[in-house]
Amino acid sequence: MTGPQAPDEPDVRATFGAIDQPDREVRRAASERQLTLTKPRGSLGRLEDLAVWIAACQGQCPPKPFTRPRVVIFAGDHGIANTGVSAYPPEVTAQMIHNFLAGGAAINILADVAGASVRVVDMSVRGETPASVSRFKVREASGRIDQEDAMSMEETLTAIAAGRAIADEEIDSGADVLIAGDMGIGNTTPATVLIAAVTSTEPVAVVGRGTGIDDNTWMRKATAVRDALRRAKPVVRNPVELLATASGPDLAAMAGFLAQCALRRTPVILDGVVVTAAALIAENLAAGASEWWVAGHRSTEPAHTVALQYLRLDPIVDLGMRLGEGSGATIALPVLSAAVATLANMATFSEAGVSDQ
Numbered sequence: 001m002t003g004p005q006a007p008d009e010p011d012v013r014a015t016f017g018a019i020d021q022p023d024r025e026v027r028r029a030a031s032e033r034q035l036t037l038t039k040p041r042g043s044l045g046r047l048e049d050l051a052v053w054i055a056a057c058q059g060q061c062p063p064k065p066f067t068r069p070r071v072v073i074f075a076g077d078h079g080i081a082n083t084g085v086s087a088y089p090p091e092v093t094a095q096m097i098h099n100f101l102a103g104g105a106a107i108n109i110l111a112d113v114a115g116a117s118v119r120v121v122d123m124s125v126r127g128e129t130p131a132s133v134s135r136f137k138v139r140e141a142s143g144r145i146d147q148e149d150a151m152s153m154e155e156t157l158t159a160i161a162a163g164r165a166i167a168d169e170e171i172d173s174g175a176d177v178l179i180a181g182d183m184g185i186g187n188t189t190p191a192t193v194l195i196a197a198v199t200s201t202e203p204v205a206v207v208g209r210g211t212g213i214d215d216n217t218w219m220r221k222a223t224a225v226r227d228a229l230r231r232a233k234p235v236v237r238n239p240v241e242l243l244a245t246a247s248g249p250d251l252a253a254m255a256g257f258l259a260q261c262a263l264r265r266t267p268v269i270l271d272g273v274v275v276t277a278a279a280l281i282a283e284n285l286a287a288g289a290s291e292w293w294v295a296g297h298r299s300t301e302p303a304h305t306v307a308l309q310y311l312r313l314d315p316i317v318d319l320g321m322r323l324g325e326g327s328g329a330t331i332a333l334p335v336l337s338a339a340v341a342t343l344a345n346m347a348t349f350s351e352a353g354v355s356d357q
C-alpha cells in the first residue's frame, strides 16, 4: 500500500507564467493623441479604441502598420463526426486541406485581400496530409466525445505544447498580428460542449446549425452535446482535463497558441465559435490572456455569442458568417489596419492649422 499521493505538479507544457497586460502608459498616450487629431472627439468610434489597443500591445505610440499578419489554420478530424452531426461527410476535412494549399478556399481569397499569409497545421487529420502542411499530428481524429474521451492527457499536453511552439515560430519569424482558424468536420460539436461547460449554459441554448444541418441532424447533435457535457461536468474546472475529455488535438493546440501569443505580447484576432471555444480554455490556462485578443466577428452559432459575452469581447463585424478557417477574423483585419493608420498618420489640429474648439 502506498500512502496518500501529492497532487501532480502541473505539466510545464500547460503552465503559463503571469500574463502582462498591454502597456498602460502607451494606452494613455494613445488615447491622448486621439484627442489631438483633426476630427471631432470620438468621431472614429470603435476605430479609436482598436487603434489605442494596438498601440498598447505594440508598446509604442504612434503604432506601426502590421508587416506580417498571419493566419494559422488548425485542422483536425473528430470522432463525433461519424455519428451524423454535420451536413458534410468527414472526408471534407482532408479534402479542404488540399484546397487551402491550392489557394481556392475562402480564406485564401480573404487573406490576399487583407495582406495576410496562411499556414495550415495538421493536428489530427485522418490519413497523411501533403508535405507543405505543418505536421504536428497527435492522433488520427479525436475520440467520440459523447461516449469516450477526446484524447489522453499525454496527447492533450502534446497538443497544447504544439500550439505554443507554433505561436513561438510565428512570432520569432516576425508575425505582428495573428489569426487562428479551424478546419474540421464536426468540430462545432466539441466547441459547443466546451462553451456550454465553461459558461454553465444548457445545450438547447447553444447548439447551432454548424455547416447547415437540418432539424433531425440538430436533434442528434443536441443529444451528443448533452451526453458529452455530462462526461465533461466533473472536470469543468480543470482546463487540461476538460480539453482531454471533450475537445480534440486541434482545439487544444489552438488554446496553447492563443495563450502563448498573449505571453509573447502579440495581438490576436479571434474567429468564430471553434476558435473562441479554445479561447475560453486559454483564458483559464493563462488568466488575463484575453487582453491580447479582439473578436474579429460574430458567427451565427449561438454558442459563439455566449462565449463572446463570457469573455466580454465585442465583435468588430457581424456579417452572418459561419465558415471558420479564420475567415471572420481576416475580414476584420483591414478594419484594424485602418484604425492603426488613422492614429499613426492623421494630422494634428496644430499641424494642419485647424481650430480644435
Ligand SMILES: O=C(O)c1ccc[n+]([C@@H]2O[C@H](COP(=O)([O-])O)[C@@H](O)[C@H]2O)c1
Pocket (backbone or CB within 6 Å): 085, 086, 087, 088, 182, 183, 184, 185, 186, 187, 188, 189, 209, 210, 211, 212, 213, 271, 272, 273, 274, 275, 299, 300, 301, 304, 321, 322, 323, 324, 325
Ligand atoms: O467559425 C464558426 O463559427 C463556424 C460555424 C459553423 C461551421 N464552421 C466550420 O464548419 C465545420 C464544422 O461544422 P460542423 O457542422 O461540421 O460541426 C468546421 O470546418 C468549421 O470550420 C465554423
Ligand SMILES: Cc1cc2nc[nH]c2cc1C
Pocket (backbone or CB within 6 Å): 088, 092, 096, 182, 183, 184, 211, 323, 324, 325
Ligand atoms: C466545403 C467546406 C469548407 C469549410 N471550411 C471550413 N469548414 C468547412 C466545411 C465545408 C463543408
